[in-house]
Amino acid sequence: MxxxxxxxxxxxxxxxxxxxxxxxxxxxxxxxxxxxxxxxxxxxxxxxxxxxxxxxxxxxxxxxxxxxxxxxxxxxxxxxxxxxxxxxxxxxxxxxxxxxxxxxxxxxxxxxxxxxxxxxxxxxxxxxxxxxxxxxxxxxxxxxxxxxxxxxxxxxxxxxTPLEDEDASGDVWPLSVSAIYGFATEADFEDISFILEAARLNESIAAEGLEHDFGLKVGRSMDEDIALGLRSDDITSFATRLAAAASDARMDGIMQPVMSNSGSGNQGITATIPVTAFARRLNKSEEEMARALILSHLIAIHLKHHLGRLSALCGAILAATGSGCGIAMLLGGGLVEVERTIKNMVGTIAGMICDGAKTSCALKVASSVEAAINSALLAMKGTSVPGSDGIVDDDIEICIKNLGRLGTVGMCETDKIILDIMVHKKDHS
Known part of the structure; x- marks a missing residue:
């Protein structure tokens, strides 16, 4: 092909x-x-x-x-x-x-x-x-x-209708990090500009989250912290609070659509907002932002493919890994920096559990975005978790498969225990 x-x-x-x-x-x-x-x-x-x-x-x-x-x-x-x-x-x-x-x-x-x-x-x-x-x-x-x-x-x-195969693209999954990077950097802009609709939808809901008291008010609280001098209004804070605010609004049931990724609105938010935030603050063009968004969303889809639609592993870490890659691209990084970003994410925040969709998901989104930005910034300095450490591997595709294996086979019992705890809470209340 x-x-x-x-x-x-x-x-x-x-x-x-x-x-x-x-x-x-x-x-x-x-x-x-x-x-x-x-x-x-x-x-x-x-x-x-x-x-x-x-x-x-x-x-x-x-x-x-x-x-x-x-x-x-x-x-x-x-x-x-x-x-x-x-x-x-x-x-x-x-x-x-x-x-x-x-x-x-x-x-x-x-x-x-x-x-x-x-x-x-x-x-x-x-x-x-x-x-x-x-x-x-x-x-x-x-x-x-x-x-x-x-x-x-x-x-x-x-x-x-027959059950949809999770690999709906044929016998061989077509995505790889290198192929995704090639597409994001070389495809004609008019063929990928549709991804800018994700920016429009998700930035709109982030603005609502900052404006109103939704959920735990994670993003709005960060805004207040800046006004009090407890946080700085830097690019990392900007990206994190926008993503958290969008999740606040979404988890609280705002009557407004977001652009999802792999069946999840929070993953769509997390794959989109940090990238757009960096693109805005760095004064990047619409085309540069679109290419970074394409990279982010496809990386998130690629990682999610190895994990499945629902699992005990929080999907925000996968989407944030994608956005970290998009941020690395906006900072001038190439394929090497993108791979380093992924390894840094797998080497740090890979174990975050999913204990259901709820208002506190905004906290997980914020944590994932901060980790992604840190991973990208380290990658741009030539630093990545070595393949000898933990579940990370020098081969980026094996590294991704290891993460998927952790979240599927490795966390099956975790999934059962989480569900058991959640459904029996009322027995102890």
């Missing part, structure tokens, strides 16, 4: 994995399944049952659902069934009204909306079962957040 043919495939991957999403993608997956099932039912649902995988349950328990003022999967299922539009995919809740939300809350209050753990080996799985007037319809989503694989009504299959 020639480089040009690879580039067509890279653009297809970006178009598939970097998409707008309204609300945290785990509750949105539940809302999408409920919406599509309700559309198949062709009647207002009187009851909604959603069965979800453990990882989806973990990521959806404590996060805000846009337009509702509430958190969790139950409200997501209710508003999805009563007012979602499945054609909008990850923006399924875009057309919610206060009347729909009130109706959903009434349905919940009557005990007619339930979420339970599914018996499945799929890490990402949601099946919505809606019923009304003696009829039942279902929608099943698996593997990807908008990957509808089956829709039924009264046991008749209305739509069926």
């Amino acid at each position: 020639t480089a040009k043919n690879e580039w067509v495939e890279f653009i297809a991957i970006l178009n598939r994995e970097v998409v707008p999403a309204l609300g945290c993608t785990e509750p949105v997956t539940v809302a999408l399944a409920a919406a599509r099932a309700a559309e198949a039912l062709d009647a207002k649902p009187q009851s909604v049952l959603v069965q979800v995988s453990g990882n989806l349950l973990k990521n959806g328990m404590g996060v805000g659902v846009p337009g509702t003022g509430m958190t969790g999967l139950v409200i997501a299922a209710a508003v999805g069934a009563l007012g979602g539009n499945s054609e909008l995919r990850l923006e399924v809740l875009r057309d919610l009204t206060p009347e729909i939300v009130a109706e959903a809350k009434n349905l919940m209050a009557d005990g007619n909306v339930k979420v339970e753990l599914a018996q499945t080996d799929e890490l990402l799985f949601a099946k919505a079962i809606v019923a009304a007037e003696g009829h039942v319809a279902t929608c099943t989503i698996a593997r990807t957040h908008a990957g509808i694989i089956e829709v039924t009504k009264d046991d008749e299959i209305l739509d069926s």
Whole structure:
């Protein structure tokens, strides 16, 4: 395959994995399944049952659902069934009204909306079962957040799609760090300028996060610290507080879409905002910013490919690794500096756990971004964690595979314990 043919495939991957999403993608997956099932039912649902995988349950328990003022999967299922539009995919809740939300809350209050753990080996799985007037319809989503694989009504299959292979690009995964770098630096600007939409969307939500009290107010608090002289208004602080503010707003359920990466809004924010922040402060051109964003998002996708959609490893560290690479590029770094940045990230922050989507994700985003900037700055000075240390390897692709193995095979038991702790909290309250 020639480089040009690879580039067509890279653009297809970006178009598939970097998409707008309204609300945290785990509750949105539940809302999408409920919406599509309700559309198949062709009647207002009187009851909604959603069965979800453990990882989806973990990521959806404590996060805000846009337009509702509430958190969790139950409200997501209710508003999805009563007012979602499945054609909008990850923006399924875009057309919610206060009347729909009130109706959903009434349905919940009557005990007619339930979420339970599914018996499945799929890490990402949601099946919505809606019923009304003696009829039942279902929608099943698996593997990807908008990957509808089956829709039924009264046991008749209305739509069926094979499970999406995580490697949808063929037998050989086409991405590598060197190939990504070549594409980001050499592709025609007009072919990659679409990535600037990620900057527009995610900078907009960051501005909202700084302006209003969302979640833990991590980004807004950093702004206050600067005014008090407790932090400096340097480029690192600028990038960190913008990314944190965007996560604050998103995790609190702001009714505004972000550009996601690999099915995660926080990963989209983390792969975008630090790069745009550096580009703005360094007075880089739109083209320079776009190339750095392409590098960042594709590196994040490449790392995520080896980890899977949902795991016990926090996805923010992968997205921040991407943004660190983009920052290195903006600082004048080449492929060597990009590889050093990745090794520095794998050698430092690789073990951060994912204990569900929630307001404190903004703290993890902030920590990941600060680590990424440090990794990039060290890389620009010729410093990287040596391949003899820990899970790092001199071969950058093996290094990335090691990280993936840690997060999948190595942290399986961690994942189970995290979920067990989370679902049994109420037993001790």
